[in-house]
Amino acid sequence: MxxxxxxxxxxxxxxxxxxxxxxxxxxxxxxxxxxxxxxxxxxxxxxxxxxxxxxxxxxxxxxxxxxxxxxxCEDAEELEQWERQWAEVKYTQITGVITGILDPHARLFPKSRWVSYVVAQINAIQSSLDMIAHPQL
CATH class of the missing domain: 1.10.10 (Arc Repressor Mutant, subunit A)
Known part of the structure; x- marks a missing residue:
């Protein structure tokens, strides 16, 4: 906490x-x-x-x-819509971090274990946020 x-x-x-x-x-x-x-x-x-x-x-x-x-707000549908919008914003922010920081870092240091780990973790987060923002219901 x-x-x-x-x-x-x-x-x-x-x-x-x-x-x-x-x-x-x-x-x-x-x-x-x-x-x-x-x-x-x-x-x-x-x-x-x-x-x-x-x-x-x-x-x-x-x-x-x-x-x-x-x-x-205590309306389930409205909360879900708000959460999807929040996930879309975070997805966009993380995409910027990937393209602006992590990809250039990975190109500079292709054998770096650290950057490989961070890229894998951030890509997983990005994928999860994309699924939240755009659910296939």
Whole structure:
């Protein structure tokens, strides 16, 4: 488990309480900052802590969209759609790491055991994210 500061946990709880008051609607970051009286960096740390604490404390899942900002979501289909979009973003990011860093590294050091291992592991992650983002249901 990652270590979080007590302040980040308090910020997460402030965010949770603010979103509970407006549920099922959501709050965009500027409004969330105003309601909780937290700075932008405190909101960012609070959101990260929320994601860690949500599973531990059985808090509802938190999703974000351009239209509504941050809000709770307990609809299975909507959560699956959000998770697929998240997997697509991570797939794209990992593809960039592979093409921009790992492939050139492997070309420079073709006999490197380290780079061979990293390439194999990252390719497996990329494949898993692709299957999540584009399921063949």
């Amino acid at each position: 990652r270590r979080r500061s007590p302040a980040a946990a308090r910020h997460a709880d402030s965010i949770r309480l603010a979103l509970m008051e407006v549920a099922p609607a959501g709050l965009k970051k500027p409004r969330l900052m105003a309601v909780t009286e937290l700075s932008r960096s405190q909101i960012v740390r609070g959101l990260a802590a929320y994601r860690e604490l949500a599973g531990e404390k059985r808090w509802p899942p938190l999703v974000w969209s351009f239209q509504t900002g941050y809000r709770f």
